[in-house]
Amino acid sequence: LAKTTQPISMDSYEGQEVNITCSHNNIATNDYITWYQQFPSQGPRFIIQGYKTKVTNEVASLFIPADRKSSTLSLPRVSLSDTAVYYCLVAPLAYSGAGSYQLTFGKGTKLSVIP
Amino acid sequence: GAGVSQSPRYKVAKRGQDVALRCDPISGHVSLFWYQQALGQGPEFLTYFQNEAQLDKSGLPSDRFFAERPEGSVSTLKIQRTQQEDSAVYLCASSPFSGIANYGYTFGSGTRLTVV
Numbered sequence: 001l002a003k004t005t006q007p008i009s010m011d012s013y014e015g016q017e018v019n020i021t022c023s024h025n026n027i028a029t030n031d032y033i034t035w036y037q038q039f040p041s042q043g044p045r046f047i048i049q050g051y052k053t054k055v056t057n058e059v060a061s062l063f064i065p066a067d068r069k070s071s072t073l074s075l076p077r078v079s080l081s082d083t084a085v086y087y088c089l090v091a092p093l094a095y096s097g098a099g100s101y102q103l104t105f106g107k108g109t110k111l112s113v114i115p
Numbered sequence: 116g117a118g119v120s121q122s123p124r125y126k127v128a129k130r131g132q133d134v135a136l137r138c139d140p141i142s143g144h145v146s147l148f149w150y151q152q153a154l155g156q157g158p159e160f161l162t163y164f165q166n167e168a169q170l171d172k173s174g175l176p177s178d179r180f181f182a183e184r185p186e187g188s189v190s191t192l193k194i195q196r197t198q199q200e201d202s203a204v205y206l207c208a209s210s211p212f213s214g215i216a217n218y219g220y221t222f223g224s225g226t227r228l229t230v231v
Binding site (some may be wrong): 044096108 | 159163170173225
């Protein structure tokens, strides 16, 4: 499974755009990039997923350069309620036998939004 | 129910005690996963069920950990002779897909186990 590296923590003021970058230098051809959000005392929640270029939904945008060795999660105009830990995951979409059922979360990025 | 339900939400166990943690997945979800999350760390995979079949238990840390899903719905994670290093949040997730590894997960809020 591809290893990911992301900042341990980030601070942002309310109303600003926040970009969290994740490095995944050894991403495989069939790997997808997925971001999860986790609030205290809750389980992780799916935010967005992509393979290449740009993906946008009602919550966030995901930018993936052509070499796919990194990705950037963009949160527009953050509010206090966006304070959470954000995890970048890289894994194949389809099962390929034992070991492929596992998602590797890492330590994530703790985003603190300041009023 | 509308989401994945886990019970109890909190459990305090004396060292050496056996505990059982319950997960009620979303109705009809084929896949069920257990993860362990230590304080300040990301979730770590424990085991995976497809219906009642346990297809991957490679993440279970020792033979004191046992999971079952006998009828393909509710699952129980059992920890025997608990030790302090077992203190963590135990998360359950379910998915409606049987062949997709990286999409469609819904996590429960977890059970926080404290071993004293």
